[in-house]
Amino acid sequence: MKRYSNSDQIDTEVRRLLELGWTYRRGSKHGRIVSPDGRAAVTAPGTPGDRRSSLNFVRDLKRAAISKTHP
Numbered sequence: 001m002k003r004y005s006n007s008d009q010i011d012t013e014v015r016r017l018l019e020l021g022w023t024y025r026r027g028s029k030h031g032r033i034v035s036p037d038g039r040a041a042v043t044a045p046g047t048p049g050d051r052r053s054s055l056n057f058v059r060d061l062k063r064a065a066i067s068k069t070h071p
Contacts, residue, residue, distance in 0.1 A: 005048065006048065007054050017061075020036075024044070030044060031043070044057060
C-alpha cells in the first residue's frame, strides 16, 4: 500500500482527504494536497522531523478550509 507520509496521523488524514476528492502531488521531500476546486492547497511532509508535524498539518488544513470559505 502506498504511503503518503512516514507519520501515521498525516498518512491517515491524507487518505481521508483523497476519499473526499482532494488530489495529492508528490514532491521530493513533501507532497501537496489540493482541494477538489483547486482553491486550497496544503503541504504534507513526507518525512516529518518534528513531533508536532502532524498537529501543524491539521492546523494548516483548518486554515485552508477557513480561507476557502472567506475570499
